[in-house]
Amino acid sequence: MKYPEILSNLIEDLKMLPGVGEKTAERYAFSLLEKTKEDRESFITSVKNLDKLRKCSICNYITEDEICSICSDKSRNNKILCVVEDAKTVLLFEKMGTFKGQYHVLNGLISPIDNIRPEDLNIPTLIKRVIDGGHTEVILAIKSTIEGETTSSYIKRLLKDSNVLVTRIANGIPIGAEIDYIDSMTLEMAFENRNELV
Ligand SMILES: [Zn+2]
Numbered sequence: 001m002k003y004p005e006i007l008s009n010l011i012e013d014l015k016m017l018p019g020v021g022e023k024t025a026e027r028y029a030f031s032l033l034e035k036t037k038e039d040r041e042s043f044i045t046s047v048k049n050l051d052k053l054r055k056c057s058i059c060n061y062i063t064e065d066e067i068c069s070i071c072s073d074k075s076r077n078n079k080i081l082c083v084v085e086d087a088k089t090v091l092l093f094e095k096m097g098t099f100k101g102q103y104h105v106l107n108g109l110i111s112p113i114d115n116i117r118p119e120d121l122n123i124p125t126l127i128k129r130v131i132d133g134g135h136t137e138v139i140l141a142i143k144s145t146i147e148g149e150t151t152s153s154y155i156k157r158l159l160k161d162s163n164v165l166v167t168r169i170a171n172g173i174p175i176g177a178e179i180d181y182i183d184s185m186t187l188e189m190a191f192e193n194r195n196e197l198v
Contacts, residue, residue, distance in 0.1 A: 007033070058129070060105040060122050062087050070094075070103060077101045079136045083126060083155065085109055085148075089141065096188055101139075104129065109147035110154055118154055127158050139194055140168040156197045167194040 007029055014025035056068035080101030084090055090103050106121045130138055142148045156166050169190040
């Protein structure tokens with residue numbers, strides 16, 4: 001039993017999404033088919049609008065403008081920088097609501113196995129930003145995997161001769177845990193109990 005080509009194309013496209021297999025993709029495709037034309041138009045517009053997003057020229061977070069809303073918020077502390085692996089983690093911290101400094105999104109972690117080098121990530125821009133910016137603290141909010149450890153010690157090494165305090169959130173976060181799966185209470189504790197990286 002084969003679906004009309006239009007439907008099978010949609011099913012194939014939906015399978016691009018993480019966690020969406022054949023069955024789920026079929027369910028989504030039929031669900032979209034049953035929606036009104038207006039609902040579908042709105043869905044398509046939202047997807048198309050993603051093209052308007054880009055990376056903030058300072059922190060690499062997602063923005064519609066040259067500089068994101070966090071970097072342009074003058075009420076935030078611009079001397080404390082929280083370094084995260086990806087933009088999703090910024091959102092998680094913002095939901096937590098207690099951190100009022102600024103961020104730097106690395107867009108990945110160093111991984112020799114996958115051939116991801118420091119210069120493939122936003123590490124050179126981080127170092128330059130910290131050295132030029134006179135930050136007092138850099139908080140590494142990076143998970144405790146091998147890649148996370150490698151990335152943290154690399155950044156720490158490059159900032160060794162600067163006067164900035166480099167800390168790392170650690171307590172309460174299980175080894176290897178993805179930061180986005182941790183509940184906000186655990187994350188908040190991990191944040192409060194951050195340690196100086198030696
Ligand atoms: Zn920004």
